[in-house]
Amino acid sequence: MKKYRPQEFESKWIKVWEEQPDPFQPTKEPKYYLVELPYTSGDLHIGHWFTFTIPDVLSRFKKMQGHDVFFPIGYDAFGLPAENAAMKRGVHPRDWTMANIETMTKQFKTMATMLNWEHMIIACEPEYYRWNQWIFLKMYEKGLAYRGSALSNWCEKDKTVLANEGIENGKCWRCGTEVVQKEIEQWFLKITDYADQLIWPENPEQQWPMSVRVGQNNWVGKSEGVELQFEIVDYKSPVTVFTTALDTIFGVTFLVLSPEHSIISALMDGTLKSSEIEKVKPYVNQAQKKTEEERKIGAKDKTGVFTSLYAVNPLNGQKIPVWVADYVLSSYGTGAVMGVPGHDARDHEFAQKFELPIVQVLKPADSIKDIKIEADGFWDYADIKVDYKDTAILLNSGEYDGLTSSEAKKKLEEYIQTKKIGEIKKQYHIHDWSISRQRYWGTPVPMIHCDDCGMHPVPEKDLPVELPYDVDFTPTGKPPLATNEEWMKVDCPKCGKPAMRDAETLDTFFDSAWYFYRYLSPHYTEGPFDTEEVKKKMPVDIYFGGSEHTLGHTLYARFFTKFFHDLGLVPFTEFADRRMEHGVILGPDGHRMSKSRGNVINPDDLVKEYGADTVRLYLCFMMPYEATAPWSTSSMQGAYGFLRKVWDIYTSGTYYSDEAQENADLVILLNKTIQSVTRDVDAIKMNTAIARMMELVNGWNDATRKAEKPVLSTANAKKFLQLLAPFAPLMTEEIWHQELGEKSSIHSSIWPVADKCKLKEATITMPVQVNGKMRATITVDATDVEEKAVVDVALTDATVKKYTDGKEYKVIY
């Protein structure tokens, strides 16, 4: 008997598989399994192993079942971290990224996956990003890519927009300059055009987790309401307000504008006079320094100042004061809110703090007897507690008496439309996707700016616009690409005069929004992807990945697919039939792994010591794919022990033979194991599948020891090895060849099917409950399971008798 030494054969098989073409002939439908495009961060960590091993097991399993499995791999290679790392170490971002790809590829190959390297894509190669540019131009053509402006985190010294992560205590993470909010011109994608389509229906055909669907729907954040004009006293332009609760219009006691509102700008630059300008100015200046994050944190404590302006309620002509406050966001709705403190908690807080009148439209008559009421309403917004004694006034008009809230809303909507003081509007929380970055390491925006005739797209024949290698990508106050003056110069495609390239690059989420199409035909030159291949293999059967991409990546990917659908490139509107979000492997101390904590588990060391099969098996066994739990090397040794036991079984020569007198119970257990492993792997419950196999090995061990001779036929012994093959592909391959004398790969063999005749045991053990409490177990013949017979047996059981004798009982079988 040989000792289990994975180091002696693991690398051999990895090499053999790499060199040999796949002899397997698929007979069933194609399957496309996908894991999110890994980022080229440096090293492969245990999390990568976890996220890729489980899909690999599924892939191997489906392949053995005869499917044509496509399980590709590639790299998300553009992005800020490469630039930052490069700056820190003085390496070029491209060289840094390529070195990482090389390292990671080497590490990936030690995992013994069936990943398809032939279809690999690397997002920073012109062959790939040329099609980013192509898609961008298509979107530009359709009006979906446009130049606009939005408030952004801005560093005045570096002259650059900062991501939220790039702000530390309100200051630029690089130079410490205070970050301000500034309107910045940038490229946008009009994802809002697809807002309605991105909302998941109640019962979609796709199996995406409820949490993801709800999260995305909330993010799209559709709400229906009206936009309403409030005239400003002694000023020409009115203020437009969005509300979903038009029926509370009679409860409006003030108007609040965001600090960025155009009326406030007019006050600031003196176009509009205000007697309160000395208070307004510092407030607005200070509000501009706050990030959205800070506004959120300070949200509970309302701030604001009176502008000295008054507005007119379009429904009842009441004059109300206009305030400015940073709890009103310019990024949602119209940046102006009608204050209804009687029915909105935030307005209520604001009114209380600044002693503004609070009015409720609703009057449950008996609760406010001391107030003179002109009409009984039916509005029900009872969650606001109002101190009526001090503040309640009644503005209701008799016209809306007796109506419910929604009836009143409808009537009011008709009224404002005929009077042309407002219109029905849908509002979305989601805003257009800002895709330009003043950065180097990304896809160049394929546009040309001509001083004479304006902005033009780069003609398709001139794609790709290649990213130049030589630029100064350290922050100098202008975009890195602009530092390469030669590269910037280009002839205007319209007038032919000297013009300039666009110096910005695309957000890396653009790259990853469509990569799964490119996998199918990574070198295709006629378009971004081969539509025939798409028809064959898409949509993706299961898309594995992390929950951090719920509101970013997967939403963008869905948007791109819907856009491709509209272009007629793909015949469906959702790219993935099923989504599975993995959990996290924590450090042994129960905290997230991080270099600073020193709790990082290195997979390379584990592979060296225990072999890839052990690491794979444990990753499958330690928890369900969706769970989060700490790593435990000692628990992993249990997986190693299991594999060693299996190894011993197959190499000792005493556990199975061609002429074995088979143990009938063991054969039944084997067939049950085949059944449950098949079911569990299919349902991606790898942990329980392995538990079932462990039970079989224990049973096999016991039976062999008792009989002191082989108890299973070689044919059956092969079946068990096949069940284990997707989990421990290397050891099973070694045994398959060396011990069982097979010539072709175990991974090309046909997945075993349970023998239905060998699933039933001769006797069945049944629990007996009396009054729902377990009292005994009885054993009955498997052929005699009629109710009467079983109950008779149960009633003769001594323990059961004790509880039933002399008592009335009902029999439930």
Add this chain to the structure above:
RNA sequence: GCCGGAGUGGUGGAAUGGCAGACACGCUGGACUUAAAAUCCAGUGCCGUCACUGGCGUGUGGGUUCGACUCCCUCCUCCGGCACCA
């Protein structure tokens, strides 16, 4: 605050209306060994018992049911996400 998810032994977890704790880790005892490691065997939710029978037990309190970890309601805790969304 809102939304989503989860609370089961010392630990990871299993059971989705019918024997709670499968399978592992850890721990305890034993075998082997000069010894240790490795390996093997036995035990391992709590209480009680020589032992069997028994009682209790799935975050809390209640409900539905012959029967609840599982379904319904209340509350608590933890994790993840977020948008003061007008």
